[in-house]
Amino acid sequence: MSLLTPDSGLLFWMIVSFGIVFAILSKYGFPVIIKAVEQRKAYIDNSLETARQANEQLANIQAEGARILAEAKEKQNAILKEAFAEKEQIIDEAHRKAAAETRLQVEEATRRIREEKEKAIREVRSEIADLSIAIAEKVMKEKISRDKEQQQIIDRLLDEVSFCKS
Amino acid sequence: MNNIKNNKLIWTVLLMWLCFLAPAHAESQKEGIDVQDIVFSHIQDAYTWHITEWNGKEIAISLPVLVKSEERGWDMFLSHHLHHGKVHHNYYIASEGKHAGKVVEKNSRGEEVRPIDLSLTKNVCGLFLSCGILLFVVLRTARWYKKHPNQVPRGFTGLMEMIISYIQDGVIKESVGKDEYKPYSSYLLTVFFFILINNLIGIIPVFPGGANITGNIAVTAVLAGCTFIAVNLFATKEYWKDIFWPKAPIYLKLPLPIMPFVEFFGVFTKPFALMIRLFANIMAGHTIILALTSLIFITVSMGLLVNFGMTIVSVLFCVFMNCVELFVACLQAYIFTLLSANYIGMARIKE
DSSP: OGGGSOOHHHHHHHHHHHHHHHHHIIIIIHHHHHHHHHHHHHHHHHHHHHHHHHHHHHHHHHHHHHHHHHHHHHHHHHHHHHHHHHHHHHHHHHHHHHHHHHHHHHHHHHHHHHHHHHHHHHHHHHHHHHHHHHHHHHHHTTTOOOOHHHHHHHHHHHHHHHHHHO | OHHHHHHHHHHHHHHHHHHHHHHHHHHTTSSSOOHHHHHHHHHSOOSEEEEEEETTEEEEEEOEEEEEETTTEEEEEEGGGGGGGOOBTTEEEOSSSTTTTSEEEEOTTSOEEOOEEOOOOHHHHHHHHHHHHHHHHHHHHHHHHHHSTTOOOOHHHHHHHHHHHIIIIIIIHHHHOTTTOHHHHHHHHHHHHHHHHHHHHHHOOSTTSOOOOTTSHHHHHHHHHHHHHHHHHTOOHHHHHHHHSOSSOGGGTSSSOHHHHHHHHHHHHHHHHHHHHHHHHHHHHHHHHHHHHHHHHHGGGGOHHHHHHHHHHHHHHHHHHHHHHHHHHHHHHHHHHHHHHHHHHHHTOOO
């Protein structure tokens, strides 16, 4: 049956054309395509890996940022606290200083007043003594001289008078 | 998008089938239909590419006949010189005998002998055409990849990539083995696409298609021969050891080498089976479709009603068979590749 006997002409042309097709395709066809597909696969894998790493880094950076932020906040709090304490302290100190100053001033004033008063009293006393003596002199010029006992009596009397007054 | 593609597919199939009916219609005008003749003339090779018949005139492409006579050397002429039993340069197409349907010559002793015939017959032209299409398709895909590095293709290139990846990963890598598939992958992919394209073009019934290429034993013989070479030329020592000294009980090997003989025989039966499988599948499919179409013209003489009924039946069956053929076209290409890859894988075994 002629269906089952290969025809030599077709056989020849088939070998030639299949050979040429195979030669061309195995050089410029399939290896190029397969290589390109594999390259693309590698490229995609690489890209995914890079993206994953970038993501990881980003997450790291975010965590870092959050950490830094928390740290900063803490620092800020501490500084604020410190500042507050310092303020308090300064105010306290100022208060204290002011109080001390005031007290000192008051003391000084009182001292001065007392001194002045004593001085005044002394002056007044001496003045009075002088006056009294003068008066007494004048009174007693004629009768009595001014001796010691009389002076003492006068002083005592003056003391009594002045203490009663002050 | 899917719908559009589906529609396109349906239209393609419909168009194919319509075109298929057209040349068949011309034959209905002849008196008395010889179904066997119709079927065989469509399945077998021819020196002219018959397209159709129009108003009693045959429309055909005259193909070059290239012959070398033992006595007169090379000769080349167009095949219409031999049409209808004409004799040209002492060559004619034998109508009967051993070389029926082939170009023969009368030698000086008056005997009918067959010259060396390298004519560009219908099948050869169809073969060239499909080789051209195959080269164009694959090289275009390859060029796309060169132009667009690291991009994902769409459309036809995407389809090609899908098929190539499937064959590469699902068939070649699996069957040949992960370490050794590289030198064979080009061959197996070429075989796959070569068979696929020839099968698909064979289904198209109008002019550029219709040549029954993969349904011709010469074509499948060359393909199977290539696989035979690929398997046995690069086989490992272990493969040959398994053939000539297989792991079988000693009495099957020593006095009478039964098992070695069976194994050795298997070396040839495997590619032979490949050859016959592809050839028979495609040829049978074409035969069935042609026979079903002929049913319409056979029943013309049985009255209008019968003819009408049979036409519907025939068309329905033809549609069904064309769908099956479409499936078989892909399946046979796949099987040929898969089995070739398997045989290669078996020949690459190591201890």
